[in-house]
Amino acid sequence: MQPSDYESLTPTQAIAYQHELRKLINITPLDKPIKVIAGADISFNKYSDIVYAGIVLFSYPDLKIIGQSTAISKTTFPYISGLLAFREVPALLDAWNKLSDKPDVLVLDGQGIAHKRRLGIATHFGLIAHTPTIGSAKSRLTGKYEEPGDEQFAQSPMYDKGELIGVALRSKKKCNPIYISPGNMVSMEQSVEIIKNCIRGYRIPEPTRQAHLLVNKIRIESGENNNMQFNLFD
């Protein structure tokens, strides 16, 4: 199975593939010290199948931008909750392959193992790219948790079927929490610690935040949507 084949999968086949990948998940601690971290994200125009992917590289823990890569491609796989990876991973992998140097760990915008089949986009990407990943999501997909306190870095464990699958983290006071979970090749504790070290005054961790700014920038610059003010619909 190759990411380029995802578009031909039916949702049922995609789920079957997730069950296969699940057997390969490994969230033992990363022993190598982190020197380089990266954030990845996707952007696209409403009603368009053109996907803009980007990855931003940072030194760690000082978080200075040291590189980036982008990729533009089409996706035909629709957005289906629980199957996000089949829509976004192909483009992200293109950007990943263009990267001159690979990071010690990659932060994805979405869940890691905090997924019903433990296959959020961060876990999925980590498994096929054979690289350490962390999932940092803006909203919950699966799991029960108590609302964390309002102090910065207050956190609360997320459980599913009696299993610890993630942590709801108050990255900023007066803001909704973000949901952290290991993708692959990183432990739960390390994932939370690393993300905490990446908060720079905003709710969203810097790697993801910068990747988001980058992909929106290349999307706007592409001019793909320049004639939309005259669209009869919408």
Place this chain on the structure above:
DNA sequence: GCGACAG
């Protein structure tokens, strides 16, 4: 059957 539902 009903509610939930990453981006």
Place this chain on the structure above:
DNA sequence: ATCTTGTCGC
């Protein structure tokens, strides 16, 4: 995710 201005709270 994207479309979008103002506006309420700290």
